[in-house]
Amino acid sequence: MKKIKIHNKTWAIIAIFSTFIAIVITGCVESQKVASKGGAQLWAENCQRCHNTPSPASFSHEQWVTIGLHMQTRAQLTAKERDKIIAFLSQ
Amino acid sequence: MTITNKILKVLVLALVVPLTINVAWAQKTTVDSALLDRISALEQQVADQKPGESHFMVAGLATFGFVKSKTTFLSPGGPGVSVKTNSFGDADHYELSPMLIWRHSNNFLVEFEPSFDGSSIGVNWANISYFAAPGLIIHAGYFVVPFGIYNKKLAAGWIDKLAGDPNGLDMPGTDFGIGLSGGFPLGDMKWGYDVSLTNGLQLLPDGELQNAGIVDNNKGKMVSGRFSLLPLSNSCLEIGVSGLYSSAGDVGSNFTTANVKMYGADINFVKTFNPFLINIKGQYNRIVVNKQNYVSQADTTLTYSFDNKTSASFAQFSIRPVGVDNKILKNFELAYRYSNYTTPNSSTWGQNSYEHDFGLDYWITWRTVLKFTYAHSHALSTANIPAGGVGGTTNVNSIYLQFSIEF
Numbered sequence: 001m002k003k004i005k006i007h008n009k010t011w012a013i014i015a016i017f018s019t020f021i022a023i024v025i026t027g028c029v030e031s032q033k034v035a036s037k038g039g040a041q042l043w044a045e046n047c048q049r050c051h052n053t054p055s056p057a058s059f060s061h062e063q064w065v066t067i068g069l070h071m072q073t074r075a076q077l078t079a080k081e082r083d084k085i086i087a088f089l090s091q
Numbered sequence: 092m093t094i095t096n097k098i099l100k101v102l103v104l105a106l107v108v109p110l111t112i113n114v115a116w117a118q119k120t121t122v123d124s125a126l127l128d129r130i131s132a133l134e135q136q137v138a139d140q141k142p143g144e145s146h147f148m149v150a151g152l153a154t155f156g157f158v159k160s161k162t163t164f165l166s167p168g169g170p171g172v173s174v175k176t177n178s179f180g181d182a183d184h185y186e187l188s189p190m191l192i193w194r195h196s197n198n199f200l201v202e203f204e205p206s207f208d209g210s211s212i213g214v215n216w217a218n219i220s221y222f223a224a225p226g227l228i229i230h231a232g233y234f235v236v237p238f239g240i241y242n243k244k245l246a247a248g249w250i251d252k253l254a255g256d257p258n259g260l261d262m263p264g265t266d267f268g269i270g271l272s273g274g275f276p277l278g279d280m281k282w283g284y285d286v287s288l289t290n291g292l293q294l295l296p297d298g299e300l301q302n303a304g305i306v307d308n309n310k311g312k313m314v315s316g317r318f319s320l321l322p323l324s325n326s327c328l329e330i331g332v333s334g335l336y337s338s339a340g341d342v343g344s345n346f347t348t349a350n351v352k353m354y355g356a357d358i359n360f361v362k363t364f365n366p367f368l369i370n371i372k373g374q375y376n377r378i379v380v381n382k383q384n385y386v387s388q389a390d391t392t393l394t395y396s397f398d399n400k401t402s403a404s405f406a407q408f409s410i411r412p413v414g415v416d417n418k419i420l421k422n423f424e425l426a427y428r429y430s431n432y433t434t435p436n437s438s439t440w441g442q443n444s445y446e447h448d449f450g451l452d453y454w455i456t457w458r459t460v461l462k463f464t465y466a467h468s469h470a471l472s473t474a475n476i477p478a479g480g481v482g483g484t485t486n487v488n489s490i491y492l493q494f495s496i497e498f
Contacts, residue, residue, distance in 0.1 A: 030276035033324055045326045048361050051250045052457040063148050066194040069222065074244060076274035076283025076319065079225035
């Protein structure tokens with residue numbers, strides 16, 4: 001029976017890819033500490049990563065919903081973060 | 092009339108009157124209920140059409156300013172030549188970019204951002220995004236290719252702490268294609284991805300790369316992506332790595348085997364140490380084009396080659412006393428940036444350059460800023476002079492006064 005040779009480089013790629021997938025599948029759960037964060041805290045923590053924290057009075061609720069989607073595409077916010085920040089800004 | 096008849100009449104009246112009242116009341120209630128529903132629907136329609144309550148909105152940014160510069164060029168062994176300029180905004184320091192955004196339900200977002208830079212009208216974004224799942228956004232159109240942190244997140248005038256852009260970080264630019272992006276929690280941490288498949292870069296006859304553009308020059312495509320990790324639960328630190336591969340030669344040219352690899356790393360740290368808000372940002376880009384033979388611009392019968400590797404980087408620090416009571420002082424921000432740009436030695440455009448930028452900003456509102464920036468840059472040519480390059484040293488000192496707003 002012919003043996004199939006697999007190079008070390010290939011094993012390394014398979015190992016890295018498998019680890020990555022494992023992390024994605026098992027690890028994408030927020031901790032209790034993160035889950036308990038409110039919209040105000042997430043607004044303060046995430047917006048200032050790139051720019052000043054926006055005033056809630058700057059836009060209407062409908063506009064904040066649109067801006068929330070827009071910012072999710074730019075800053076890779078999680079969907080929960082986006083929803084909580086919008087809820088805070090729309091108060 | 093007998094007593095019996097009287098009793099019957101009273102009984103009939105006693106039954107008919109309450110019944111009539113009951114029917115009338117029921118009709119009244121029915122009418123009122125329908126009327127209320129109708130009023131409610133009209134109120135909703137009015138609310139939907141009220142300005143500022145639409146799914147369509149216009150946002151954007153405008154930057155305007157004054158630049159005073161002195162450029163000194165020292166040719167090898169020759170005299171120095173100085174040129175002074177004073178000007179209001181030019182192509183590098185003026186921008187008006189309104190962004191039209193349409194939210195179609197909560198799953199689709201259409202963005203279109205034309206941009207006037209003082210000399211032409213271009214497009215920064217013309218993109219449709221579909222929010223397929225909590226960690227999956229699929230987008231297609233014309234967009235800023237994901238690579239590093241500066242181009243996509245920090246370049247806007249009302250975000251950038253300094254008046255100009257660091258040199259060499261404009262690659263890979265904006266391109267047509269499709270992409271996926273998203274963010275996920277990871278315990279106390281968070282991670283994100285942003286990947287795309289686009290038309291790609293173009294290798295020019297002298298070995299320079301043309302930004303990703305609107306004309307596809309070959310069958311190959313460009314794969315680009317950035318992965319980010321926010322290891323701390325308060326999201327104050329973000330570390331990103333980027334990679335890119337693109338075929339770059341025009342069909343039918345001498346560069347049909349040409350390809351480009353780009354590597355990048357970036358860091359972003361923002362945290363308040365009361366009363367100061369500390370902001371540290373940095374990025375490193377490396378561009379590698381595989382070995383090619385280029386035609387001399389000085390003598391088209393000659394060809395030459397060089398190691399086509401380019402690197403660009405910046406490191407930026409800013410501090411703002413957000414926690415002090417003084418309402419004026421808390422709006423000031425001090426910023427410094429060092430940037431480095433090294434293009435290939437022995438190419439016709441080879442140089443080693445660096446730039447120092449010192450800035451003092453005043454934040455009028457959270458999205459309106461007045462910037463004062465002093466910049467000093469130094470560039471030493473490493474160009475291939477026989478092939479048509481220019482030797483010498485160039486020093487530029489500039490003072491900017493710039494106003495930028497997001498609307």
